[in-house]
Amino acid sequence: MTLDRRAFLASSAAAAALAAAGRAGNAIPGRGPGSPRTAGGGYAPWLELYPEALRENARAVARLAAGRPVLAVVKNNGYGMGVGRVGRVLEDAPEVNGLAVVTPAEAHALRDAGVTKPILFMGLATVGDSIELARRGVRLAPFTDDAPGLLRDVSAAVGRPVPVHLYLDTGMGRLGMPVHRAIAWVAAIADGGHARVEGSFTALVEDDDFDRDQLARLRAFAGEAAARRLPLGRLHAASTHALFFRGGDALLDGVRPGLALYGAYPAGPDARARAELRPAFALRARVVRVERLRPGDGVSYGRNWVATRPTWVAALPVGHADGYPRRAIDGAEVLIGERTYPVIGAVSASHSIVELGEARGDAPVAIGDVATLVGPEHPAVHPNAVAERAGVSVYDILMHLSPLLPASG
Ligand SMILES: *Cc1c(COP(=O)(O)O)cnc(C)c1O
Secondary structure, three states: OOOOHHHHHHHHHHHHHHHHHHHHHHHOOOOOOOOOOOOOOOOOOEEEEOHHHHHHHHHHHHHHOOOOOEEEEOHHHHHOOOHHHHHHHHHOOOOEEEEEEOOHHHHHHHHHOOOOOOEEEOOOOOHHHHHHHHHOOEEEOOOOOOHHHHHHHHHHHHOOOEEEEEEEEOOOOOOOEEHHHOHHHHHHHHHHOOEEEEEEEEOOOOOHHHHHHHHHHHHHHHHHHHHOOOOOOEEEOOOHHHHHHOOHHHOOOOEOOOHHHHOOOOOOOOHHHHOOOOOOEEEEEEOOEEEEEOOOOEEOHHHOEEOOOOEEEEEEOOOHHHOOOHHHHHOOEEEEOOEEEEEEOOOOOOOEEEEEEEOOOOOOOOOOOEEEEEOOOOHHHOHHHHHHHHOOOHHHHHHOOOOOOOEEO
16 A cells, blocks of 8 residues: 555654654653643644643732632633633632622623633623623622712612722722722712622732822721712722831721732732742743744844844744733743743744854754743743843733633633
8 A cells, every 4th residue: 555645744744743742741851730732733822721720829919918808800811721621620719709800801701711700890880781781790890979879770780789899099090999988989889789898909019118008098988988878898908018127007898819829929029938839820832933044044034133243042922912022122031841931132023033052063943843932930030030131020920911812721
């Protein structure tokens, strides 16, 4: 029997894929929370999610909150990790009492993923969207002047009082009903009987002195509301920053962290001493080109980088369109095998280049080797380290991850 050309190509492609998978498995043996896998297959970059790290971080957050209820923020596509994927993990985490999002679509994605815990939608929704959200048990966060009327309409449509957390502005100046004129507004909401006020919350600006003022304003407002027998429910204010750096008076009746759950630390002194977190994800890609440069050979757009000695470089098929920061060339490194290599030249939409080092012998990496751009295995690729080296916010490292990246875990 002769092997026809198509069968030959199919079998050699399968063999190559198996060989590549074998190399990947050997690249970082037994390191980190999971061994590298390709989610999309082939050479496309991918994201790995580590559910156990998410659960551990939830426990660390609950300890910082001294056992208070944790409302886990999973906005912006679960901080880049996939709102449904993160939601399913946190659904089973006993430390997490509910989840918070900033778009109706994220709330629906959580319910579609099977999340039954309370969900808080922290934004403005149209009447139609509010009705759909209330039907699925999503808590609304009213803050506009017309909220009493809107809640009446939503309540009439769903046939019961609408559970809400009142969004109060204590000085952030973003969303929320300003507390200095909120008493009459709360009274109007309470009078109608169309809402069930489960909680009230505010966002802190994350400036130590002003946060203190904001919390004092919230307490004063709560005192005034109590004197008038107006219900505010459970008060919450602390995101990751206040949870780490204020504690005490900021913890109120519950906390509302995002960042820490994903294993990244807030910017500030001694954050690592306060809690041990583990990055809950990795961004990986496979090497697609290894080349020896001669002195004078340049790399990427703008010829930003020119070799001054014979050196090896490797190209990775992952770039800023995937969420890897353009500014990675300012000092970020990529882990391949056991070593880290600097990003050079330019990060383009779909490619990055690393220098492997002076070319004396063979190249230290091969096409198909797994490269970790962000991940838990090495301090240089920890999300906080990549952010610091690239001079960007750690939020950018997580939230700019492309939702199109295939994911595993
Ligand atoms: C994003 C957000 C949070 C969570 O912030 P982290 O810094 O990620 O912990 C909490 N509350 C509100 C209103 C938010 O928008």
